[in-house]
Amino acid sequence: MITDLFTQGIQMGIVLFVAPLLMGIIRKIKARLLRHRGASVFQPYYDIFRLLRKDVMMAENASWLYRVAPYIVFAAIWVAAALVPTFATGLMFSWATDFLAIVALLGTARFALALAGMDVGTSFGGIGSSREMMISSLAEPAMLMIIFTVALLAGTTQLSLIAEYISANPIGLRASLALAFIALIIVTLAENARIPVDNPTTHLELTMVHEAMILEYSGRHLALIEWAASIKLLLYLSLFGCIFIPFGMASAPASAGQYAIGIILYLAKLLLAGLFLAIGETAVAKMRVFRVAEFLGAALILGLLATILLFVSRGI
Amino acid sequence: MTALQVILTGLVLLLCLAAFSCVIRTGKAWVRLYYGLSAIISTGLLIGAVPALLFSSGHPQTMILPVGLSWVGTHFRLDALSAFFLIVVNLGGMMTSLYGIGYGVHAAQPRRILPFFAAFLCAMNLVVIADDAFTFLLSWEFMSLTSWMLVMSNHRDPETQKAGLTYFTMAAFGTLMLLFAFGILAGADGGYSFEAIRGHSLPAWGGAIILALALLGAGSKAGLFPLHIWLPLAHPAAPSHVSALMSGVMTKVAIYGFIRIVFDLVGNRIGWWGPVPILIIGAATALIGVLYALMQHDLKRLLAYHTVENIGIIFIGLGLALAFHINGLEAGAAVAMTAALLHIFNHSLFKSLLFLGSGSVLHATGERDIDHLGGLIHRMPYTAFFFLIGSVAISALPPFNGFVSEWLTFQAILASPELPQALLKFLVPAVGAVLALSAALAATCFVKAFGVTFLGRARTAQAGTARETDRFSLTAMAILAILCLLIGILPTVAVDGIGPAVHQLVSAGLPPQGDSHSALSLIPFSSEKSSYNGLIILGFLLLAGSMTAWFIHHFASRVIRRGPAWDCGTPPESAASQYTSGSFSQPIRRIFGGTVFHAREKVDMPAPGETRAAHFSVKMSDPAWAFIFTPLNNLLEKTTERLNFLQFLTIRRYLSLMFATLIILLIMVVVWR
Structure with a gap:
């Protein structure tokens, strides 16, 4: 019981404290690819600490919702990330929810943030919320189709069991999994406001979505939101790890050595995923906002195709 | 009772x-x-x-x-x-x-x-x-x-x-x-x-x-x-x-x-x-x-x-x-x-x-x-x-x-x-x-x-x-x-x-609810397939939220200063500059509106130098009305117009119409039996 709680605690701690580092590494790689020197990989931590120390500057007409939303966002994303198997499967609370609920928790976080964007009543907040919800209302069904695909394959919607199934059974290359993989890449880019859907570093009005929504935030509230955003990115990259390369994960209860191997492999997987993300982001240009619909529509269709393939036969 | x-x-x-x-x-x-x-x-x-x-x-x-x-x-x-x-x-x-x-x-x-x-x-x-x-x-x-x-x-x-x-x-x-x-x-x-x-x-x-x-x-x-x-x-x-x-x-x-x-x-x-x-x-x-x-x-x-x-x-x-x-x-x-x-x-x-x-x-x-x-x-x-x-x-x-x-x-x-x-x-x-x-x-x-x-x-x-x-x-x-x-x-x-x-x-029900972990898990088929425990989720959320709040209140700045909204340096005076329902759903309208509602946006922008106001209007048509109910209505109206002459018959004709109807109904009953 105590050890179970302890490993679950480790998982919660890892997602919390590794997330900014992952963000820093991705930024560093991107900078190096562009022949900049780039900031230290620990810069996101410094940013968070600096923001935490600063006073909050808030609009006069901001309501309680505006003040509560960062905590809701942070808590919902943190809980969601804590329930995704990272270095081990079958952790203490893994049975409490399934893949569908994890995605829905991210939906709760987004709902709160989109409302907060509209709270002050500025046009930037409105444009950000409106576009964020447009993107998510196409990305979320695509994500659900991906869930359908892996759930039909593994016969369960529990992520832990999905990871165990895929690592235990030599399923080889599947057309359905390949389609789901491409769809998941698209959804990850869209949900985390990455290029080509959104640009995480810009403050240029015509191109920003996520940044416009949180434009009014400052101080500790902004720190929480930025931190939550990095956890969300870590969550999505962990999903790649746990669905497509679930190898080397410990299966709770396991020995300390297995957990250690699991953690090291998990960090390696994250690094690999981050590397690909950075390379991909450097290689493509951002697309116009209304092209995003086609981009995400492609993900939805791919996911649906993968699901239909599995409805016809579990062997495809 | x-x-x-x-x-x-x-x-x-x-x-x-x-x-x-x-x-x-x-x-x-x-x-x-x-x-x-x-x-x-x-x-x-x-x-x-x-x-x-x-x-x-x-x-x-x-x-x-x-x-x-x-x-x-x-x-x-x-x-x-x-x-x-x-x-x-x-x-x-x-x-x-x-x-x-x-x-x-x-x-x-x-x-x-x-x-x-x-x-x-x-x-x-x-x-x-x-x-x-x-x-x-x-x-x-x-x-x-x-x-x-x-x-x-x-x-x-x-x-x-x-x-x-x-x-x-x-x-x-x-x-x-x-x-x-x-x-x-x-x-x-x-x-x-x-x-x-x-x-x-x-x-x-x-x-x-x-x-x-x-x-x-x-x-x-x-x-x-x-x-x-x-x-x-x-x-x-x-x-x-x-x-x-x-x-x-x-x-x-x-x-x-x-x-x-x-x-x-x-x-x-x-x-x-x-x-x-x-x-x-x-x-x-x-x-x-x-x-x-x-x-x-x-x-x-x-x-x-x-x-x-x-x-x-x-x-x-x-x-x-x-x-x-x-x-x-x-x-x-x-x-x-x-x-x-x-x-x-x-x-x-x-x-x-x-x-x-x-x-x-x-x-x-x-x-x-x-x-x-x-x-x-x-x-x-x-x-x-x-x-x-x-x-x-x-x-x-x-x-x-x-x-x-x-x-x-x-x-x-x-x-x-x-x-x-x-x-x-x-x-x-x-x-x-x-x-x-x-x-x-x-x-x-x-x-x-x-x-x-x-x-x-x-x-x-x-x-x-x-x-x-x-x-x-x-x-x-x-x-x-x-x-x-x-x-x-x-x-x-x-x-x-x-x-x-x-x-x-x-004539079947869900399996008994609750599993080895908690009596409150919702289980549609079996706990190996899927389960959901709302109470744990809420508890988790409250725990994570209160931990965060505790941490913030102990280690971060607690000052809140109020000022005018920033809005990238150009805070608008008028409340009309906010997003409205129409502008909020505009991206969705762009994506789905054209096919489903035949939405057409019309922007009337005055030429440079002209002083009249610009106009923007959206036209949408409701598919249920456009394809089903309006045509049905028109058909009904046309038919009733055609049949309008029935209103001005002599009593003799009315009686013979009624008689004919009766005969037809009787024939139908005979055939049906």
Whole structure:
């Protein structure tokens, strides 16, 4: 019981404290690819600490919702990330929810943030919320189709069991999994406001979505939101790890050595995923906002195709 | 006294209340007394129905009154399904009555509302306990007419007049279809009691025809696309607590009619193709309903279109349940049916809550157009909070109740590769994708509805000076909001509660709930396949949130400074610079509007140097009207014009026409026999 709680605690701690580092590494790689020197990989931590120390500057007409939303966002994303198997499967609370609920928790976080964007009543907040919800209302069904695909394959919607199934059974290359993989890449880019859907570093009005929504935030509230955003990115990259390369994960209860191997492999997987993300982001240009619909529509269709393939036969 | 006698006594009391309200004066105290009595009676009916659902264990209570058709009598029956719907109806009745104690006194002409309110409640109860076709149709029509009177309470408004006409026509059409359906079910000998109908043999084509008629008849009342057109007109026209009843409860009674006919009376006489139209229409209704809702800027109309969406979701659940049931896959049927019934209950909760909230906003500001509102979270904090809970719940977000029923529907979809028919194998995943899309769009729609109404800055003076609503209204909303949360975190209680009704319909139930980890885990098939524990999620969220808050308050700066909004350095003076409902949904309109609504944007930009204002307009056409109802209307008009000459015949000709008709009918009877 105590050890179970302890490993679950480790998982919660890892997602919390590794997330900014992952963000820093991705930024560093991107900078190096562009022949900049780039900031230290620990810069996101410094940013968070600096923001935490600063006073909050808030609009006069901001309501309680505006003040509560960062905590809701942070808590919902943190809980969601804590329930995704990272270095081990079958952790203490893994049975409490399934893949569908994890995605829905991210939906709760987004709902709160989109409302907060509209709270002050500025046009930037409105444009950000409106576009964020447009993107998510196409990305979320695509994500659900991906869930359908892996759930039909593994016969369960529990992520832990999905990871165990895929690592235990030599399923080889599947057309359905390949389609789901491409769809998941698209959804990850869209949900985390990455290029080509959104640009995480810009403050240029015509191109920003996520940044416009949180434009009014400052101080500790902004720190929480930025931190939550990095956890969300870590969550999505962990999903790649746990669905497509679930190898080397410990299966709770396991020995300390297995957990250690699991953690090291998990960090390696994250690094690999981050590397690909950075390379991909450097290689493509951002697309116009209304092209995003086609981009995400492609993900939805791919996911649906993968699901239909599995409805016809579990062997495809 | 049996539960059924309790219910019937309550209904008689409701009718007495309706009669009593005709003679009372219309002072505030009397109106309050009226709604208070109606709340008490509804509570009694609710308490009477609960044990009938939980402890009936397959023994329905019946009663025959010697009134009505002479060879049929009036049959009543209380089984688990009726009891479940009685709970939905009377919980809604109770909450809207409680709300009415505060809200009802604002009515300009209470006598146009009071008698029909109680009669409407009574009629809905009668529909769900009727046990013969005659009583059922009579109660159904009684329900339609009383609700029509309520819609027409503000009859001088031309919009209300249009709504009333449309509603009246559609209600008559729906009842007509059901009349035919029962005609076929009863057979040539006219055995109208449901007991006799279950025993009849149907002709081979009977199942298909009855399914189609039930979809048309009950579907037009429930709001299936494209028969939903009356709903967004009529629901907003009624006073808000009545809108809540019509949207939250009456549509459910219509679904009851559908379930009773298709799952109970027709029974196993529907072929494997039966679920196909239900699933297709359900999916189309869900998607188009939410897209319509996104395009609205009238709060109550938006909510009414959302009812259309949710009806679609419920019908998807029913279609899946029928598909599993026909193929003998009872575990899947139980999950799908549980999902549908739970969503019926959930929707009645949060839709009532949202309509009551919109009623408070309407009373406080006199505005239904959300583009004239804004910033109400400061002026009406409690209403805003409850409306927010309703919005989160209807957007299917954890840890609230809407998520549980949609999660169950998705679980049923994931079980459907077991279905043997190839058509269903292709159809069900597509339906799943549509369901996912409409759920995500619903969240967008409620960010818009809540954000534009309650957040931001006040767009008009009325919105800036609004005042919080009264205590009774707030109590009603608070109870509904708490129920939304409770069912979200304790779904097993609700699922166990509706178990008997599910068992009655598909003769199977969910496996025993709870697993080795927790007794509160919701388990549709087995804990290896999927489970959901709302309480743990809520606990986790609260823990993570409070840890974060504790950390922030100890280690971070605690200072909050207030200043003008930053907005990239150019804070706008005018509240008109905020996003409105139209601008919020513009991206969605760009994506879907062109194909679904034929949306055309027109920008009239003056040339440089010209001083006139720029104009922007959007034209949209409603596909249901454009492709079905307007052509139908035109056809009707042309036909009546052609037949107009019949009005000016001589008496001789009229007599010969009548004679000819008689002869033709007699010939038909001879041939038929």
